[in-house]
Amino acid sequence: MKLEVYDSIGAESLFSAMLTRSNGLEGLANAALQRGIDAYVQKDYKRAVADFKRAVGLGRGSAFAADAAQFLAMAYLALDDRENAVKAYRSGIQIDPYRDDLRVKLGNLYFADKNYEEAAGQYAEAVxxxxxxxNRYALGQALIELGRYAEAEAQYNEIQRISPQEAGGYLGMGLLLRRKGEHTAAILQFERALALDGSLHEARLQIGFSRADLREIGEATEMARNLERLGQDGLAATLKDYIYRVDPPRMVLALSGSTFPFPMGRGTPVIALGSYLAQPNASKTLSIQIAFNKQMDRAAIENPANWRIGRAAGEGPGQAYNFGLPVPATEVTLSPLPTAVTWDDKNLTATVYFTVTQNAAANGTIDPAHIEFRFFGKDRYGLTMNPRYDQFTGFRGVY
Structure with missing residues (x-):
């Protein structure tokens, strides 16, 4: 009986000693955590790292240990040490596997680094x-990046089912549809998201993107103006830049500085293009300066093979060369390819050089207003010309 009492007293003493020691370590850990927070606020991130590491080590079994690991990750990120930030988040998750917020933050790190497989894994655990x-929205975003569209759609359908008033379900579905190239359907989802949350400017941005993808440039531009009116200058600038990149290039006009007199009409004597052309079979290099609406690919635009020069064949009134009348025998013919082309990326202007040759009788004629200049190349972003604005004549302008 005395032995049992002694054993009972010994066990209680041991437990009390362990509890006291545990409480003492927790107190030290809490103090280290507070010091770390103070250092972080003061932007002394190296000292914050040291204190947060101490807090995690001493208070691993405490209620705030996972928070200490999270603060440690934040301090590492402030030092641009992503590798150790990942380790810190993993430590926090190991301490408390049920902290879905830590998994999401770790997933966000992986997502930012384009490690979508790891990101999806963390988001899936969070879900x-x-x-x-x-959490479902985040998982859906990673699945989109992985091309696992059916799984992403399932996540957004579930959000819409269980939380029909949650705008994120419609925003996410819109992003998925846009990635699949279903821009009209995407716009409907973005509009539903906006109907639920008028402050969701991301949805407005995405509508603008989708309008631009549909080549509805006017509507996309109006959305950019709308974002500006709402004080969202950053989003408006992003949308404008996107519109600029996806809007197919266009010819704008021909400049008056051109040496080729493109406004002159049919029956113009070749000699009117230069006195040197008074001589039989004489040749002269002329040029036309054509302005574009955006930056073009220099190699493409300076390649003469991407240009065609010829007589207009328009079907409308007065659009055809020589106004559609029979071409006289005195009419001279230009080479279909220019001799050279130069690009001015500051003024977005191409100067097209070509040769005009007088006939043997020195009585050649030409219809400058109906000489057609056409470009088949691409802009700096790899887009081909807008077919409605890829050619020019002095009579019609750009068409």
Whole structure:
């Protein structure tokens, strides 16, 4: 009986000693955590890292240990040390596997680094632990990047089913549809998201993107103006830049500085293009300066093979060469290819050089207003010309 009492007292003493020691370590860990927070606020991130590491080590079994690991990750990120930030988040998850917020933040790091497989894994665990709309949205985004569209769609359908008033379900579905090239359907989803949350400017941005993808440039541009009116200058600038990149290039006009007199009409004597052309079979190099609406690919635009020079064959009134009348025998013919082309990227202007040759009788004629200049190349972003604005004549302008 005395032995049992002694054993009972010994066990209680041991437990009390362990509890005291545990409380003492937790107190030290809490103090280290507070010092780390103070250092972080003061932007002394190296000292913050040291204190947060101490807090994690001493208080691993405490209620705030996972938070200490999260703060440690934040301090590492402030030092641009992503590798150790990942380790810190993993440490926090190991301490408390049910902290879905830590998994999402770790997933965000992977996502930012384009490591979508790891990101999806963390988001999926977050959904398993806590299937909120926000967690499902994040998982859907990673699945889109991985090309796993059916799985992403399932996540957004589930958000719409369980939280029909949650705008994120429609925003996410819109992003998925846009990635699949279903721009009209995407716009409907973005508009539903906006109907639920008028402050969701990301949805406005995405509508603008989709309009631009549909080549509805006017509507996309109006959305950029709308974002500016709402004080979203950054998003407006992003949308304008996107519109600029996806809008197919266009000819704008021919400049008056051209040496080729493109406004002159049919029956113009070749000698009117230069006194040197008074001589039989004489040749002269002329040029036309054509302005474009955006930056073009220099190699493409300076390649003469991407240009065609010829007589207009328009079907409308007065659009055809020589106004559609029979071409006289005195009419001279130009080479279909220019001799050279130069590009001025500051003024977005191509100067096209070509040769005009007088006939043997020195009585050649030409219809400058109906000489057609056409470009088949691409802009700096690889887009081909807008077919409605890829050619020019002095009579019609750009068409």
């Amino acid at each position: 398993r632990v806590n299937p909120t709309a926000a």
